[in-house]
Amino acid sequence: MAFINLNSEIPGPKSREVLARREKAVTRAVARSTQVVIDRAEGALVHDVDGNTLIDMAGGIGMLAGGHCPPAVVEAMREQAGKLIHPCFLVGTYEPYVDLAEMLNECTPGDFDKKSILVNSGSEAVENAVKIARCHTGRQGIIVFEGAYHGRTLLTLSMTSKYGLFKKGFGPFAPEIYRLPIPNLYRRPESMAEEEYIQWSIAQLENALIAQVDPSAVAAIVIEPVQGEAGFLPVPAPFLAKIREICDEHGIVMVADEVQCGMGRTGRLWAIEHYDIVPDLLISGKSLGSGMPIASVTGRAEIMDAPHPGGAGGTYSGAPLACVAAIESLKLINSPDFLAEVRRKAAIIRSRMESWKEQFPIVGDVRGLGAMLLVEFVRDRQTRHPAPEETLEIIKDAVSKGLLLIRAGLYSNCIRLLPPLVITDEQLDEALTIIENSIALVQDRQEHARAACVNG
Numbered sequence: 124m125a126f127i128n129l130n131s132e133i134p135g136p137k138s139r140e141v142l143a144r145r146e147k148a149v150t151r152a153v154a155r156s157t158q159v160v161i162d163r164a165e166g167a168l169v170h171d172v173d174g175n176t177l178i179d180m181a182g183g184i185g186m187l188a189g190g191h192c193p194p195a196v197v198e199a200m201r202e203q204a205g206k207l208i209h210p211c212f213l214v215g216t217y218e219p220y221v222d223l224a225e226m227l228n229e230c231t232p233g234d235f236d237k238k239s240i241l242v243n244s245g246s247e248a249v250e251n252a253v254k255i256a257r258c259h260t261g262r263q264g265i266i267v268f269e270g271a272y273h274g275r276t277l278l279t280l281s282m283t284s285k286y287g288l289f290k291k292g293f294g295p296f297a298p299e300i301y302r303l304p305i306p307n308l309y310r311r312p313e314s315m316a317e318e319e320y321i322q323w324s325i326a327q328l329e330n331a332l333i334a335q336v337d338p339s340a341v342a343a344i345v346i347e348p349v350q351g352e353a354g355f356l357p358v359p360a361p362f363l364a365k366i367r368e369i370c371d372e373h374g375i376v377m378v379a380d381e382v383q384c385g386m387g388r389t390g391r392l393w394a395i396e397h398y399d400i401v402p403d404l405l406i407s408g409k410s411l412g413s414g415m416p417i418a419s420v421t422g423r424a425e426i427m428d429a430p431h432p433g434g435a436g437g438t439y440s441g442a443p444l445a446c447v448a449a450i451e452s453l454k455l456i457n458s459p460d461f462l463a464e465v466r467r468k469a470a471i472i473r474s475r476m477e478s479w480k481e482q483f484p485i486v487g488d489v490r491g492l493g494a495m496l497l498v499e500f501v502r503d504r505q506t507r508h509p510a511p512e513e514t515l516e517i518i519k520d521a522v523s524k525g526l527l528l529i530r531a532g533l534y535s536n537c538i539r540l541l542p543p544l545v546i547t548d549e550q551l552d553e554a555l556t557i558i559e560n561s562i563a564l565v566q567d568r569q570e571h572a573r574a575a576c577v578n579g
């Protein structure tokens with residue numbers, strides 16, 4: 124049975140009307156990856172305003188691990204909305220905030236006393252982690268990595284990479300941010316074997332602590348255990364272990380930014396659990412609230428308590444509706460059955476993607492961790508020259524056939540799969556078949572164009 128049902132082209136007439144209004148009313152700075160205009164959604168299915176049904180393989184950029192509108196989340200929010208919408212946690216205490224903080228303290232790695240703060244977005248959580256680490260250490264330096272994405276507020280934008288897309292025109296940026304290289308196994312020098320390259324990257328890291336900043340000036344090292352926007356790059360275990368070692372040696376706060384890679388996406392609740400490394404602070408967001416604006420910082424109680432009372436918080440932070448959504452999302456995702464299902468589906472997706480690597484020369488790499496999986500497209504496997512236009516063509520074709528799909532990668536030449544993890548096997552198969560056909564189509568076009576070039 125097909126789940127996709129198209130009554131019109133995408134965008135259809137009603138969608139085009141809304142898009143034209145959007146164009147007039149909304150700044151172009153907020154870009155859109157597709158022309159889909161969504162009316163409602165459930166699970167992994169999205170219905171547009173023209174009555175078309177699509178399969179969602181973007182999941183709100185990884186915000187919907189628990190699916191669109193999970194019934195328990197909707198029910199809890201309905202009940203909460205009738206009781207208490209928001210009194211502001213700075214004014215009065217309400218239980219959902221405390222409940223969620225306790226749950227986060229319990230389910231994050233580390234056998235020590237923990238505390239949490241709840242905020243409105245991943246960016247705000249990263250900002251708070253930096254503030255807290257600075258207060259705790261009395262230092263200012265923050266180490267981040269190439270390709271990192273930590274948000275779009277001024278401090279987090281300063282920490283974010285990919286200058287042209289995210290930062291152009293917005294400086295000056297915050298000081299005391301040090302960006303260091305991070306190993307990208309796919310793009311390593313041809314002459315280096317994997318292990319040699321990782322060791323070389325570790326040596327670069329150590330050297331940066333002499334050449335760029337002294338460890339005694341560093342408050343925190345902030346790292347995504349699997350880099351998201353950069354192109355689903357799992358950080359090699361020895362590199363992450365080295366960071367833990369450096370933090371221990373120099374009293375630096377190790378912060379794991381799990382906004383994109385956390386909440387079950389990798390088949391464990393947190394990506395860092397794959398490494399057996401315990402960060403001092405862990406940041407969660409996106410799928411934590413199943414679409415409600417909520418994010419968190421959780422970590423060692425003595426670090427979290429470093430700022431003075433009143434040094435953190437915000438009007439809407441940890442609002443009850445968002446808290447109950449997060450409590451139900453956590454209950455759903457942090458269950459052994461749910462996570463086992465994610466791992467099972469991850470294996471299905473990966474084996475299908477690996478077959479694309481065999482079939483299509485345009486597929487340069489397939490990688491990720493658990494169900495956080497991505498395909499990187501190149502014009503030439505030897506040179507690994509990125510293929511961003513072709514990637515866009517593949518996405519456009521797949522969207523026209525009923526998928527929600529988005530790009531990623533420092534060179535915008537990757538397709539990342541972030542479907543709601545409640546997607547059924549049949550829906551997954553239908554979606555993967557569309558992507559496969561779209562790759563074949565663009566690969567064909569590319570080959571024809573090359574042949575025409577040679578002949579003509």
Ligand SMILES: Cc1ncc(COP(=O)(O)O)c(C=O)c1O
Nearest residue numbers: 244245246272273274351382383
């Ligand atoms: C790793 C990471 N950190 C932080 C953020 C910022 O989160 P938000 O968009 O909720 O501010 C993102 C968003 O994509 C992210 O992927």
